[in-house]
Amino acid sequence: MRTSRFPLFTSKETPADAEIVSHQLMLRAGLIKRLGAGLYTWQPLGLRVMRRVERIVREEMDRINGLEVLMPAVQPAELWRESGRWSLYGPELLRLEDRHERDYCIGPTHEEVITDYLRQELRSYRQLPVTYYQIQTKFRDEIRPRFGVMRAREFVMKDAYSFHLDQDSLETTYRDMHAAYSAIFSRLGLRFRSVGADSGAIGGSVSEEFMVLADSGEDEIASCDQCDYAANTELARSRPAAPAATDPLPAERRSTPGIESVAEQCTLLGLTPGQVIKSVVVMADEAPAVLFVAGDDELNEVKAAHALGAETVRLAEPAEALAATGVPRGFIGPRDLPAGLTQLVDHRAATRVNFSSGANQADGHWINLNWDRDMPLPPTADLRTALAGEGCPRCADGRLEIHRGIEVGHIFQLGTKYSEAMDARVLDEAGDARPLIMGCYGIGVSRVVAAAIEQNHDAHGIRWPAPLAPFDVAIVSIGAERSAAVAEAAERLYADLQAAGLDPLWDDRDARPGVKFADMELIGIPHRVVIGERGLNAGELEYRARDATASEALPLDDAANRLVARIQDGA
């Protein structure tokens, strides 16, 4: 492609309303254009990137025998009433009426449509398992759309749905899908983690998220530096540290008037936070519980909810804590705690010895408490947030790293939620009608483009991973309008690169070199060749990789071959 036929609508100004760097760069580089709140036109340059994502997604879905379909964007309300989601889904569901005043929505997802399709067509277990997918435009009426295509209202998704007779079959496809997602993000040249969302005490469904790592990510994830363990920090575990081999000391009661925090307690008693155990009163679905966590750890409310079998857990208000325990704030502890209260101890707190804690009386704390000797050890659970540098819970040697990430994919063992609600059944080998077991699997195709930029950019613009770049290589001709030699050399290189199967962008505009260089860096083409008269006189072209700090000379007569070799090596 030549820029004379492919207008680049680049801009030097950072748009005022673009808060994150991918949004700024997508607008500045002319990848997208805003039409309205959360609505973007994909310009030719941006669409080329999205199509590269789509192609790789499609290839990997086909490889695991996914069958591509295309379902309508506009969906009848009746199906959503059947599944129960017409009333459950919030105002993100864009509802509308047609000319006959029948209710519809623009689909943010397609579980109802695919279940309706297959309950009509699937008859027998012999047709299972089967996986359908589509790459399609969806709509979610975000209350405050922002971050460009990262949280747009209209967006492109790959959504897939699998159908099974039994859980084993679902798990096999789920594993295939996990491998396919890993292949997709690897092939796209992105650094990513798949993050387990353990089923926990609430039980039931299993799911994993795929996160593109980027400092600006909304999610915080812990991952092992050795194996593939990774989890959202809300759920991440770490290897238990060996308890210190310390002899128990005699417990002593100390007067601690007016103490309100662990820090004050440490100062007064001459302790480190690691020698303290905090007693945290929480409301688990509005029932009180006391949780014991080491003073140098943080209570993780998501884990606490799983451990308590509760939907939600929140810190109790002071009045609630007082009503539940009868003890003033700051003085609650495991010894002599009033009976009848639910108690849990974090695993790490359970290994501590000679610790300090509230005495369950105003103005008093214990030091040198020890579990079992001074009070029974309550049930233990993982209640703390894992930290960077701690041991991996899965492998022997790994240490946890904490990264921020952007969710770009989600795989989910759905079970029979939709098939039960919508009566979607097949006959099993014995001739009994059994509800279909389902999985669903999404990739935010348009979001991947933005996430890739969050991960790969610098002060000059985008630095596309090669598989995502809209063009493989930029040819910048300087003065081709005035020099036949430059024009001819550029023309020949352009043709040679195309003949080698590459997609070059020849910037043949009559513009200053600095303008062209800045544009090629902004739009992030991974390789750049400059063709000017001075170089040609020396028999050379000037080459520079987008991520290099200096240029190098390529001999004119071998330039195409060397470029092709370099690009195909991914160098």
Add this chain to the structure above:
Amino acid sequence: MRTSRFPLFTSKETPADAEIVSHQLMLRAGLIKRLGAGLYTWQPLGLRVMRRVERIVREEMDRINGLEVLMPAVQPAELWRESGRWSLYGPELLRLEDRHERDYCIGPTHEEVITDYLRQELRSYRQLPVTYYQIQTKFRDEIRPRFGVMRAREFVMKDAYSFHLDQDSLETTYRDMHAAYSAIFSRLGLRFRSVGADSGAIGGSVSEEFMVLADSGEDEIASCDQCDYAANTELARSRPAAPAATDPLPAERRSTPGIESVAEQCTLLGLTPGQVIKSVVVMADEAPAVLFVAGDDELNEVKAAHALGAETVRLAEPAEALAATGVPRGFIGPRDLPAGLTQLVDHRAATRVNFSSGANQADGHWINLNWDRDMPLPPTADLRTALAGEGCPRCADGRLEIHRGIEVGHIFQLGTKYSEAMDARVLDEAGDARPLIMGCYGIGVSRVVAAAIEQNHDAHGIRWPAPLAPFDVAIVSIGAERSAAVAEAAERLYADLQAAGLDPLWDDRDARPGVKFADMELIGIPHRVVIGERGLNAGELEYRARDATASEALPLDDAANRLVARIQDGA
């Protein structure tokens, strides 16, 4: 692909609500599945066909330097208010409100959005001409959706828009687009015509429709059997026949009481319809006019409107005709017609001699009237519908054929309609801001699939043109469950065909041969190979083209090569 992994949801029953054959066959073959009124899921088999259409469309758009974009389906009402179409467009425009009660529509077309995009980005005539296109899901809220995807509410369009500084440039791109459309429908293997919609007296915009020929088509078109002349029969012309060299006879007035039709007039006076000239009173935008047409011709109201410079032309009611002429119905004629009435004579009627016509008095007709001798010849125009077998108006030897057709494409010189309304301008060489001149160009991508079936089917099902077929060749193995030799031969042929770059469908179901044959014919795969034990014992496979009446034997050891050669030859 194997049918064991690609479920075929075929059906023998013709769906009751499917009125046309493409709709019936698309449902029966499992190409589409109804979700709601005018809403269809494209099943894997159907989507493979539509993707083939899309690929060819995309290649031809790229070839003429079209730049692909993707615009939102949901469009803000403000833009439609700017263009004036928010109020002009009928209830086909599906309007909706978002959660903040702002008005939107789901776009049936994208002139407003593309014009808004480019009025912000285009600055200079040096960026012109430029053509953008997209392949995208659109919505039109048809009052009575029917005929499956032929007139669905949600459908897939290729829409393109070109932008120019002057009319010459628009016409160049328009011609390129015409050539690209011809290439697309040719490459798809369809019989089609491009049909000019002459600008006529109303003047202004030029457009052409592309029609796939099929007996069930809604439109009737005339085309030359020699050259590329084609036009909707509403507009088609034919070569004037040489007038008969007959000496004028003396005009005579006859008494014809009670005559009401040309047939009665002929019977009473002993004439053929070709010896009569009909006088038709019409209301042209509610003003009366008398049109003279040969008795064996049919008045064409569209041509009459063009000739009279009227928006619409309709036959006058008897009372209107009487009021305008003062002459009772059946007795109006060109001689002694009251003055002050607009009159036009059809070209062919103008060449007639010795004709009969009303005498403008009750119960009287003339015979042997002649123009100029008996009354002045009024202005002449093309007012008749051209008929099959008449001479082509463009070339010397061609004869007109009449076909029915299905509109699948439309190209249009739009001018400045949207750029004026929306103030979309660029600077010309002199630095003056001039409105963009636009063209727009559509292809009904999903409709093409249905039109192809209307054109290519038989009693057994679909007969895909090879470029559209969802699979290139069907392999039907018989008894592979029980015979290792059959399984192995099928496996090898399947692999060999794939290695040759073909897309085979291997029907490996454990089903009766008749069931498999019927399915492969219904879904219309162009080539079929049967592998069974009996054939293998004779060292043969059985081959049959979808459009052949008999099978032939292929030697087992050379079957793959012969098949590949045959398929690649398009044989």
